[in-house]
Amino acid sequence: MVDVHDRKTRSYNMSRIIGKNTKPEILVRKFIHAHGYRYRLYDRT
Secondary structure (H helix, E strand, O other): EEEOOOOOHHHHHHOOOOOOHHHHHHHHHHHHHOOOOOOOOOOOO
């Protein structure tokens, strides 16, 4: 598959992608927490 962007444009686009703590993710966490569920995001056990 051929990339439709040049290297500089692709690099810029990829640098803007945020993988964690996005707005929808935080809204879901708040909703779950408000309903009494407790959890850990990164449990080492």
